[in-house]
Amino acid sequence: MYDADQNRTERKVGQKDIKITARDVQVYYGTNHAIKDVSVEIEDKTVTAFIGPSGCGKSTFLRCLNRMNDTIDICRVEGNIAIDGEDIYDRRVDPVQLRAKVGMVFQKPNPFPKSIYDNVAYGPKIHGLAKNKSELDDIVERALRRGAIWDEVKDRLQAPGTGLSGGQQQRLCIARAVATEPEVLLMDEPCSALDPIATGQVEELIDELKQNYSVVIVTHSMQQAARVSQKTAFFHLGNLVEYDDTEKIFTNPQDSRTESYITGRIG
């Protein structure tokens, strides 16, 4: 890859540490018990897929991992979620700082109505990651390269981000998410609005991102989960039914509910 990236990270390769630990997590929306007793360990430098039918709680659980649920008034989260052993729901944790460390990409590409450059530069600017303009330029270039979109936009960085195609917008949003040097990247159905080619490009990108990040992806496409992830968690009615190697889940799942779901039977 490129030099700056190599300097940035000297993390060990091939060793799967636990990045996120969730213990007995409960989520309530008012009186609705949306997540029930979920405990899971998510590995570093691994793509973990959350699958399950609509309303099973997979997105809700994903949003617990960077406290996005804090923004919903009636939502209450119990239990313990730790990243690198640190409780992210601790009172001293600033959710804004947390979200810089735990980036998120959404279903629909949502670039800011600003230039391509500003879309990416926004996060590093507010978190004070660059001392001057030339450092910021480097950060933007690095992020756009990592988002696999640099070659397509390098000559029009001042053009509006919203003028890009859907697939390009989504890769721009991924570039924006990685610009703050997060350690975890959460993706909530990142390809559902994209065509197969753009989906392929994003999947290729996810595969590259796992060298540096712990990637957690929620997807309705079981084939996508099978293609991109190494670990798969199946959620059903707010419960984590089964969590195992993706290969195992798709060839020989242990729970009949998982089997019913992935083989396209009524669960």
Place this chain on the structure above:
Amino acid sequence: MSDLKKHIVSGFDRDLEGIQAQIMKMGGLVEAAIRDGARSLETRDEELAQQVRTGDTAIDQLEELINEEAARVIALRAPTASDLRVVLSVLRMSANLERMGDLAKNMAKRTGVLVQLQPIEGSAASLRRVAREVELMLKDALDAYIQRDAELARDVIERDRDVDQMYNTVFREFLTFMLEDPRNITACMHLHFIAKNLERMGDHVTSIAEQVVFLVTGAYPDEDRPKADMTSTDTRYSPQSAEED
């Protein structure tokens, strides 16, 4: 066929049921080929042997059809978990059944030659016993498939040992006949190939039974298959040794 619920897309169920019905049909044809092949040998019925020889075409056509259907299901339905195991097991089973059909055809070809030779006393009855055991194993393996019965499949795998032992016995029997009178050699060589064909069929049935275990449990039986065909490694099955008896 399975205790799982129906697919949401009912066409998927129809596809899977379709290829499984084809494999059962193929299995039925192979069962009949073994039975008729052995009977034609015993009753020296060249006409029946001819039917077995021409009947192999239908078995080959079914194999082709099953392979095409399985490829189509993989391409269009992207089967996973137990659905994937159905398709994979059907593909392997069709290959096993096709080979068994060929072996039965070869048996019937040799019958065509044997009816023109002096009969070897007792040989037809011995071979009939081997053929009946193989046919029964195949029937049980196919039943185990339909009923998703891994226990019955394991039982079939165990019984391959009996077939191997029967083969050892007829091997020595034919060796003795050949030593007694060299004029028996031609007939006994043909009879021996028939016995070997039946023994190979037993191995193919074992493979089918292993597919059933895989289909039901998601894993192949890990213990080594019982092997009791000693004729290639044991000197007791050499002419000198038979002469001493």
